[in-house]
Amino acid sequence: MKIIKHIYISLLLVGVASCSDDYFDVNSSETAPTTASLEPQYRIQGAIENTTGTAQYRGMREVLGVVQYGSQNVANYYSETWSNEFTTGRYFLWQNAYVYALPNTADLIVLGNRYNSPNYVAVGKILRAYNFGMTTDQYGDIVTDQTYDGESSMNLTPEFVTQREVYATIFQLLDEAIDELQQPSAIGLDQEGGDVLYQGDQDQWIKFAKAIKARYLNHLSKKTSGDMAYDAQQIITLCQESFTSNADNAQVTFGGGEAENDNQPFSSTGYGSSRFDYFSDFFVEMLKNPLNLETPYEDPRLGIIVPEAVNGGYHGVVTGRGLDGLPSDDFSLGNGGFYTSATSPTYMMNYSEVKFIEAEAQFRSGNPGEAYTAFRMGVQADLEKLGVPNTQATAYLNELDTQVGSDNISLSHIMVQKYIANMLNPETWVDMRRMDYSADIYPGLQRPDNVNLDIFPGANDWIQAMMYEYNEEDRNYVNMPDNNPYIRLTTPVWWNTEE
Template structure:
């Protein structure tokens, strides 16, 4: 991993020392950074900043919201929606706009400059991915008015609605798919920089189609207008998307001594402090994922949660903290399939594509098709986790018995997708689309010690994130209201029934 190196290269003119201050610049350091570079030397930085800074930060602060993890401290901010959640000290915004997006903008410009449409396409795909993560957590964002690799940076950019942001995402993806089919004089991996797909442009096309399927599927509450939910379009994108685990979009880690060489949520990784324990909800879900009267454990339990304690595998209640209990009472969060030093960061996987397809087919009342896609999604995830063949076969047979085409429903689909998408910020999108329903996610409850000053009602859940305080300082004229009583409680556009 070379995240810090490439961040500094990408922002050599924007910020002379990789400062954490968002847009802490003056008129002499807002110029483009692409004058004497070639795109093959920038693609790795663009990829690694997408995952290692933007996605990591988008996942870190919400692992308590999605209830994959629980912190050892009582009423910790991401667990109980306090402190940083109400003061704008949540840094996906900075990581996206200062570190990740400038790399994609420069890659697009350099691809055009060197007549290499494949590099321009990759820049657009990563840009769409980052815009998607950002708008899904904040709502209205900056798209056209942010750094573009050609103009001086505007430190008071205008915001666009989430609906407009989604249109931009789809446009970028469609343009990228077309550009990847054009000839290029420079291969994507000539300098070893394509750490996602080793220069295979057809795999990049499938990745772009999968992202498109993901964002089309977010529109499940839209029933009319130019952005209405379209199950057939989603299914078509899924069929053109990632079609095996070999095509999973993932950022690998070597597990070295440096923090940025390790999976961020592994011991010694730069996000390990946020993942001290698995949550009660997640552990209990793995103990009985089919919600049976007589529980049957998921074969992934011991692979994801590596540490058994007295009484077996035990999660910690989100928001409660250890509360005087010994740390050894709960299953530690580091060391499992997703939290070992060499564990990848998964951007989008074959299993997710199949679960998206299953949901779309279910919504169009194709129950046999929904179940077939659902089962393929489960199998893909079991294979990704290297579940032994005997256990995998038994589990798939159990799905046939307990669910099958006649009993397939949104709960079955979303539970398996929740398990398969561990640590991906996409899970928060799903939980909001499903209205945090305990009918969809059996056993789901609001955190202990939840912030009652903002969420006094028992049915109130967090809906969006505060904009960063430094964006508010610099760009308060253009940004939407940042009152936590409004920001944190107001559903984003795709989570409403209006057009």
């Protein structure tokens, strides 16, 4: 990741200066908003990297234990057992989105308009939609129109809008961006090498916008009426018009250099390394038997994603339990695999996810043959992305043909493979909630050890949303929805309710 230096505007930091978050401590060099000083070609990189390096990283860090990709070495860690900091609104996605990521997207839109470059306006809108999406999916109602827009005075007491309204805004931003990317622009997206996502290829940005729209339309799987009803055919069409191979993957790469923010955040040299001590028992065991067969068939990606334990084999730590007095060398470290090495990319969206979204939509439409075709393509794409040797990949795909095929394809098959392919993407938490944390969908899934029984007393009680950050509550409590943890953490967000 190339480093660009700018100065933060102090007004955006009101109420967060005392935060000791580890990312902010090392990332003063990340691009920050300063609308009038630079042309858009000098701002696009910061808009992309603040989306992935601050917002997406933080959104994933907080749910790493919730979705049971990783586990800590200590028992009762707050984000694994939904306790302590999870009930007080400290250090979550909120400030990273509103202080760093979204202001950069707003400035890019303003500058694109100012310099007769609708392509930059479009990229700003795509990234803005992406950030709004990540944020609303974790909180529900959020701030959209009254957040920093690059032109108006900063509003420290903005009004919140419903998640339904946020989704309408997301779809509008994406539609406008697709149109604007087809208009002539005075400045190319990669004129100064700032388009670290697609190197100025506007057709790929259009594909990305359509893929994001398919993702968010697919979230509406519990909506059966009204203008937000689940529309499987629209989703299928968008998927088929978006990514066509791994070459379209939306990913930010890292150089593995001396600077911490030139390393994958979840690597041993990244600024978030301490958050991923070990792979979880759930994830490792899933890879040992992803098809849930009586005679397990091991996934060839296991040893690529998960490092072997010092004492041999692949063993995860039970989420919420910690090492429980056992030797650390018995377990697979979180750092060092395909997704957690210094040069591992951060994936915003990949081709596999697009095919799994299409597979789900086809399945819900009663088209098992088409569902299996899309499903198989998604698995194959992920095997290729991870560099699985051809002989192993072919054998695994043949096993899918035998054990699954169009006759046996199920929602569980689709969601398990999507869970594996979307490693370290906060989108996984959306899926788990949409699937009601069902062990029928995710075989072997159980609530973590030492779960917070005060707020989640029942065996089927799972965390549904995040607390709004305490800084927002301190200055904007009049407009903020109920932030009582007994309500906030247990109430499903809008898209997860039937209507």
